[in-house]
Amino acid sequence: MTEASSKIAAAGEPMEMLLNMGPQHPSTHGVFRMVLQVDGEKILDSEPHIGYLHRGSEKLCEGEQYHQVITLFDRMDYIANFNNEMVYCMAVEKLMGLTVPERAEYVRVILCELNRIASHLLFVATMGLDAGAMTPSMICFRGRERVQALFEAVSGARMMHNYFRVGGIKEDLPENFGEMVGELLPLLRADVEESDKLLTFNEIFLARLKNVGAISTEDALDYGFTGPCLRACGVDYDLRKAQPYSVYDRFEFDVPVGLDGDCWDRHYVRVQEMYESLKIVEQALEQMAEGNIASSLGRRLIRPPKGEVYVRAENPRGELGVYLVSDGTDKPYRLKVRPPSFCNLSAIRHLLRNTWIADSVVILGSLDIVLGEVDR
């Protein structure tokens, strides 16, 4: 008699089952795996497993020259490539004491904010799919496709751009960039609004997400939440405001916060952030002037002075930190990344306790992880 069947014999005892979710599961956002201990439809406990996408990016960085490392950063958070490139470039610039030309800063900010919108659109799409709604995903992907077409016109690649450089950007924008963005923004706003109207206040969507996967502010801080997940708990913390980098202190924008820290708040904060990002792009386009796009130092083979530096920035998923140690050669001595997805994901076991199997998908989706960044 096996253990399981003896449990059946004891009437009234809950019968537990282990349910393996992932790495091959449509809703684990890549190759995340969690082993759920379930009693019927209730999740009693869970065990997350990561590492299926581990490529040793941090170690690889030690073998590449400073400019080559940018390509590796493209592939960490592969949904928000520009934002990742930006943090790395900022780290090296800080190490070398480089100042970036103003035009390059504006270009970076515009591209980063557009990338944030693209990333959040993907989040809304997958959130809808996780909750069972298929149409928002089409609308969101259409918007994201538009952004990516612009990125392709700018950098030559839809996703792995390799466009930012230490001290500036690779080359100047195409001549009609202003018109392209001017055309894109109303369309993008329409897409964001359409998906927002269709999904956010849908009654079934609210029933599925509101008060599901709620986390208290203290717990969120203890788990190292950052970004929209933390702001959903009501913490007004956005590095673009709290510790302005680049030219972010020149723009007017709000930091949306939630109230309850549940899945719906995490969704709604991101939806609102898209509108804020649109505002930033509009302002940046107005303020942007002609000028240099890269500091002359950054164009050469760079050998930053000995030293170490930690730089962080607000990514779509939260605070991305880069700790960089230089030994004076043309390659980083050590590079450590603080990935926001990884820290946000660390709470998954806490969040999944005593929820339903159907909730597990929604909760995981609301954290908006990118496995390329979690595993690196």
Next chain:
Amino acid sequence: MILSIPILAVSLTAVFWTLAGLLAMFTALSVVVLSLTWLERKVLGRLQRRLGPTRTGPMGLMQPIADAVKLLLKEDIVPSSSEKAIFWLAPVLVVIPAFMIWVTIPASHDAVLQNLDLGLFYITAIAVVGILGLVLAGWGSANKYGTLGGLRAAAQLISYEIPIIMVVIAVAMLAQTLNLRDIVDQQDPYPYALVQPLGLLIFFIAGLAEVGRTPFDIYFAESEIVGGPFVEYSGAHWSVFFLAEYINTFAIAALTVLLFLGGWSGPLLSGNWVVIWFLVKVYAVILVVFWIRGTFPRLRIDQLMGFAWKVMVPMSFLTIVITAVYQFYLWPPWSLTLMSSAGLVVVAYVIYRRMVGPANLVADVRARQHAQAQERALQAKANDPARGAAANAE
């Protein structure tokens, strides 16, 4: 002896005609399923500003054929750990009741294989058998997702049988018959949708749940349990489930039309051409089903059950009660319309309350954000008088 031969001869003819009729029904339903798959892809495409299939024939009309050929040519994988007998039996158990229902569903006064006096009773009885197939499919495939899906199917479908049966009883009370042909004839001046709108709503919603259509596609939820009972099925076996699902969707739409929308009655057409009216109405209902699929997310299993037992079942009892009162006192039909609409208002109020709740919450969030923004502006002014002054000057 002389007597028995004609009887034999008659019964042989009857057998022939029955077989021919069954064949015709099977063919018609297959064509319907093909049309539905094409229609669903096209309609969903249009709802999502896509084109849908375009490459196979004009407007992608050959897409269902291509799909069918692909499905039938695929390898039919049977998991080694599955219960072979149950695994093979389950699709058959699902698809046979789906076809059997159609024996007694009339498309016009004469276009019916065998009109039964207990037609509605037969349909509700046979429709339940399909649940067994789903549970067995989940259990037999020896997969945990499959098992979960099968058990979900059992819970969901049995719960929603109750409102369906109650509404069917209410309709039978109105028409004083279980014969579908007579029920349609009874709706001559006005369809039952006008006298019993609550019944129509309950029947349609419960029907959606019964065939696992979108807000209720819980037992094979793609993003959670990856297809539920069908997760281990492939090729021809899977297509049999698919077939049954579409036939059932069509059956629910047809029953909605027959019970509430006046069946095949309509202006301009007469004779057997009224089948066109029947088809138009059924496809209209199907379009609503697809529309809902393109709009709504999926409910959770506990919300689904709560909705069934807390809203649908009491409301279906209410339909019975008001129909009984109406029948007993011989009130005019509009009184039932009023009572039924009152029920609708109750449902609408419940939904309205739930919609207003989050809207209030959002107002709350926005007020708080606004307060925060102002506070921040004040702080900025206090910290940096020059910048604050500059901001003021702007």
